[in-house]
Amino acid sequence: MSHAPVLLAEAMDALALADGGLYVDATFGGGGYSREMLSRADCRVVAFDRDPDAIVRGAELSESAKGKFTLHQGRFGDLSLEQVDGVVFDLGVSSFQLDEAERGFSFQADADLDMRMEKDGLSAADAVNRLSEGALADLIYRYGEDDDSRRIARAIVQARAAAPITRTLHFAKLVEDSVGGRRGARTHPATKTFQALRMLVNDELGELARGLSAAERALKPGGRLVVVSFHSLEDRMVKHFITERADAQGRGSRYAPDLPPERTPSFSIDRKRATVSSDAETAANPRARSASLRWATRTDAPAWDELEPPALAPRAEAEWQKLQ
Numbered sequence: 001m002s003h004a005p006v007l008l009a010e011a012m013d014a015l016a017l018a019d020g021g022l023y024v025d026a027t028f029g030g031g032g033y034s035r036e037m038l039s040r041a042d043c044r045v046v047a048f049d050r051d052p053d054a055i056v057r058g059a060e061l062s063e064s065a066k067g068k069f070t071l072h073q074g075r076f077g078d079l080s081l082e083q084v085d086g087v088v089f090d091l092g093v094s095s096f097q098l099d100e101a102e103r104g105f106s107f108q109a110d111a112d113l114d115m116r117m118e119k120d121g122l123s124a125a126d127a128v129n130r131l132s133e134g135a136l137a138d139l140i141y142r143y144g145e146d147d148d149s150r151r152i153a154r155a156i157v158q159a160r161a162a163a164p165i166t167r168t169l170h171f172a173k174l175v176e177d178s179v180g181g182r183r184g185a186r187t188h189p190a191t192k193t194f195q196a197l198r199m200l201v202n203d204e205l206g207e208l209a210r211g212l213s214a215a216e217r218a219l220k221p222g223g224r225l226v227v228v229s230f231h232s233l234e235d236r237m238v239k240h241f242i243t244e245r246a247d248a249q250g251r252g253s254r255y256a257p258d259l260p261p262e263r264t265p266s267f268s269i270d271r272k273r274a275t276v277s278s279d280a281e282t283a284a285n286p287r288a289r290s291a292s293l294r295w296a297t298r299t300d301a302p303a304w305d306e307l308e309p310p311a312l313a314p315r316a317e318a319e320w321q322k323l324q
């Protein structure tokens, strides 16, 4: 089992690694990015992952790169370092998480419907069995961007009235049947529903908002923010975050006195478009298909106010919050 890092060379180039620098790998995973950072420059790397299994996997590197590398279990939203030269996020789940059936992230093998990156707290089964039909439809439509959300939510509620839904394969089949089978689709009909549940269970959009703001505070002038995302909602959030902060916003004037005072850009961007994987990488690694990389350079202006996570599926988010 291994994890092939996506957009590795592109992410490293964007970080502009330099000897003596201090870099943050916000999502250690299998350590592909951290290893490459340490091999490209005589630098120090501080890495994080919220998954305890990733920390165990990183023990060897912690030992062999002692003094240059430290790995912490925790969420990148809680990052509180200062004066760093670069922060890189490689979002989503690792192949380790997907391939270990018992983690419950995948519908390729039967396991408990779990999906908790931290192995703690409420699981995907709690969401499926305890959210209202309206909240489930909201979640699958907004987070999963699945037009069949209402049909899927109805099927979930009908099925759980007979017995709780606890297993991945049972759940995937239920979703598949609710939309009338596979109909020649390239991806499994439950893909988007699984993704939506994973994002809710791990508060992935909230974490991204907190992580971006934490990185903004951590970076020193000239430091690089680099983000690889795999979901259009995440890519959109990253794009808005850096383009808004790279542009002086809301210049108040006597014609529009209600606008907030002008803000000094906290980032600059060289390239507005996202970098995507090459055809060769996509052919070799299907995970690369949806990858998108954006980066920006920190200016010396103060960090802006904390980014508010978008309330995308308010009904699902409110019900989920109540269950905590």
Ligand SMILES: C[S@@+](CC[C@H](N)C(=O)[O-])C[C@H]1O[C@@H](n2cnc3c(N)ncnc32)[C@H](O)[C@@H]1O
Residues within 6 Å of the ligand: 003, 004, 005, 006, 026, 027, 028, 029, 030, 031, 032, 033, 034, 048, 049, 050, 051, 054, 074, 075, 076, 077, 090, 091, 092, 093, 094, 095, 117, 207, 208
């Ligand atoms: C795509 S993998 C990273 C792969 C890594 N770049 C590599 O080359 O092996 C994403 C990792 O980020 C971790 N992760 C996701 N959200 C996180 C968060 N909010 N805080 C810390 N780690 C997170 C996941 O547990 C997973 O191990």
